[in-house]
């Protein structure tokens with residue numbers, strides 16, 4: 001019996017190429033000007049302080065920008081980087097007409113599950129702010145009315161089973177009642193360890209090389225909730 005669903009974004013609701021070919025290049029291009037133009041803004045100052053804490057010394061604005069670009073190149077999931085990317089993307093969605101990519105089977109199923117009384121939550125390494133922007137400005141319109149909550153790595157790493165225990169507690173469900181959806185088997189293994197049910201999303205049908213104990217689906221239409 002599934003009474004709640006938690007889904008990953010990249011490779012699960014949304015193509016990885018949207019994240020890597022659209023969002024990340026936009027953030028990378030705009031990091032220097034955004035920080036220079038907003039360096040007196042309180043929420044930007046807070047992120048600069050977090051960068052200093054991360055590197056263990058006080059950086060100039062230019063050094064902080066260099067550090068951020070380096071973290072982006074290394075695909076590091078560091079909180080101040082994620083937060084600043086979120087601020088820059090907000091600009092993109094609100095002023096440059098960005099739309100969040102979702103696979104075509106995603107909106108109808110999220111709505112269906114929600115309307116069945118099975119709340120749908122997001123758990124992604126992208127910041128909660130970035131998650132909300134993506135789903136509120138999606139190519140299928142505003143999907144946030146059908147989403148019940150958002151989790152990012154501030155609750156813990158995606159490959160650490162403790163994170164899934166914390167989320168279960170937060171949403172007041174026993175892990176066994178929760179279905180977790182992801183394209184990464186290590187994340188599913190961590191969720192499985194807590195007793196959660198899992199489905200592996202295989203969005204690329206040509207990828208026959210995977211080896212996994214998890215139930216898998218090529219899209220959300222194929223996901224069956226146990227009655």
Ligand SMILES: [Mg+2]
Pocket residue numbers: 008009010011012182183184
């Ligand atoms: Mg993923």
